Amino acid sequence: MSMDIDADSPAAGGSTPAEAPPERRRDRPEWLRRDVFGVDAVVGLLLTVPLVIGLASHIRWGALYPPDSRYYVTMALRDMGESPADALTQQLKVTGSPAESWYFSSADPVWRMVQPRMLYPLLSVPFVWMFGVSVGMAVVPALAMVVAVLAAARLVQRRYGPFAALAAAGALAATGIATWLAMAITDSLAVALVALMLLRLPLGRRSSGRDLVWLTVYALGLCMTRQCAPMAAGLVCGGWLWAFLFPPAATGTGTGRRRVRNQWLAPAAAVTGASVAGQLAFSWAYPYNATQQFLYAGDQPTLRDALLHLPSLSWSLARAEVVNMLHNDRYLLVLMTAPLVYAMIHFRDELVGVFLGGLAGTAVLVLANGIPSGMRYESVLAPVAVLVFGALMHRFGPAALRGGPVVEIPRPAGPAPSPVTPTGEPRREVLRIGGLAGAGLAVLVGIVAWSATHGSRSMVAAVRTSPAAAAAVAGSGHAVLPTNREPAELILQDGLSQAEIMSRNGYNWLAMVVDWRHPLRYRPLRPSDPGWSHRTPDGTAVIRFGDFTLPQQMRFGAALSLQNTVKPETLKVLRRRASLYGEDVVFQVADHKGREHTGRATVLYPLRPLITGLITQLVFDS
16 A cells, blocks of 8 residues: 655654744734745745845846856857857957957867856846846846755755744855855856755655655756766765764664665765766766866976875865955855854764765865865855754754754664655656656756757867967857957067066966967976976977966966066067968067077967957077
């Protein structure tokens, strides 16, 4: 005989939800006496109204388009059917950050990293149609943050009552990052997906077959949003590990025996399997050298040196993020500290395992990035921190305001039942789960198919450093005709001057002459020069200026100007070969001691107003 059991019911091994006492709700108007999407109506209003006002103000007056947004805006416009040239032109008007076709080269490591992040640009398409690019690209991040706050509130209320939900989710809504992340980037969407994932985990409940389908969808959605697979897998595996290591005591809510097949096994398998499979699939389709990024970020020549430098890097990153929160976002500091306090009080609680597992996965991403992100990378942990903060409020908050106690129902002895058992559930429910899985798979496949042929498709296969026509991707269909013809002497003189300025004070106008993403060939002369470990047989190296940290950029500026010895004003061209897009030259320049140095260079004529031109090759031969 089968029986349809709700996953939140006590019979399913869950806990009785903490509800606001009826007499308190009786004093409210009828429309405020009920829950809306699982959140007390008053709590929902108190959370969403201020948050929406803050988000709307940020969209109206805040900074919405950091440099990374140039990729996502272009992807969204291409998803809408705009040509690559029109998409690049429109994105420049909105973001103010130039991006050319070589930013979308299949050989560029940053583009390889961004390509799989196709969910946010595609979701933004209808809002761009309705509101235009400048506003439409901010709608999805803003809505995602509202969803994250309400989903976290629902989970906390389910376990600890409305007061804890208001206090914990309110702490997230009050953080600066809650509004700051409403930019044309993918972070807030990742936060929302993690919050929705938490609702489906066996936290005070047993995950059903539908939960497993949704967990798989959310995990794959994360793979299409950010490289969050280690965090998602760590989150659920941490919960499984804690349930295994610290089973409920025999005198409390369970048998007290350690079981591999505990209530977390199926969710952990679903999320980890989907995360690993999704990440492997995208890594195959869009190969990205994470090791190279790790070396660049740590400013280390070899992997061995980078690993030895790891403790120092970890400490400097943690200190930088804590100092940033102390100065700019104290609410976030309180929220992120709550799990550490809770771990000292209730280390055996499965919430601690969930947080520590997610923290370990996030640490992998943060260290691979190698530079402080202003808590952007760590923000995916915010929904977990909200849940733990709610547990603290339930324990230490005023007794009169707490929800009812969380009553755990004794679990039956033996292995946990499978969440989907055809003999234990009506056939109709099994068919519904199968239909949900099929629909979810169809939507995900559709997103990948459309984006892979539109917004996430590379514009060019590879970009050369010389000659000028090849460096301008002529023949690819994406070459942009120059606005005017600047002589190579002026472009090279400007580049050498900016290189010296960069080497002395880190002022990065050099990026306007060598570009962030265009490959540049030069000759490293010292082991500390960027690209030294990647030299070709002729002693030159191809680098991208935007790959490096500021200290590396400063060393690159010194290397490009021969340790600040050349006098740019003495540069003269000895031989010149001009094309429609630029010039290939042999030049000579003197240093401060009067010695003459010769070399070869490739320059591209200006493509945009106020840009002198680009240097794609500058190699000193003597």
